Amino acid sequence: MGNPSRWRDGTGRLSLPHAPAAVPATAPVPAPVPVEIAASYGTRRRGLLGRDGIAGALLLSPCNSVHTFRMRFAIDVAYLDRELRVVDVVTMVPGRLGLPRPRARHVLEAEAGAMERWGIRPGTRLTITADPPPAG
Secondary structure: OOOHHHOOOEEEEEEOOOOOOOOOOOOOOOOOEEEEEEOOHHHHHHOOOOOOOOOOEEEEOOOOOOEOOOOOOOEEEEEEOOOOEEEEEEEEOOOOEOOOOOOOOEEEEEEOOHHHHHOOOOOOEOEEEEOOOOOO
């Protein structure tokens, strides 16, 4: 998972949870989802503003509340605790202020409908692996 307290701006991968019980055990394991990691004040503040969508997800860390003012599209928001367990999942349309979740330490954002497709719901423990920084 990487150490969430040591995340830096960059990219990573979200490994999706196992399929729900209604899906046959022989179903293929879902491919990891690309994640942008926003760990600095500037990247967290910018978030998804100015974008028309996102391929994958955006992780804001540390973070326990978000807003959708000046956003161009609806988003799913998963509030995560220290161990990356989902505390709550909500869909937010543009122009809203989300309530802070006291137990949340990170927020995962994606286009509306993505969390349901990915099987992310309260109680799910996520695995996010940061990509190594570019050499240079």
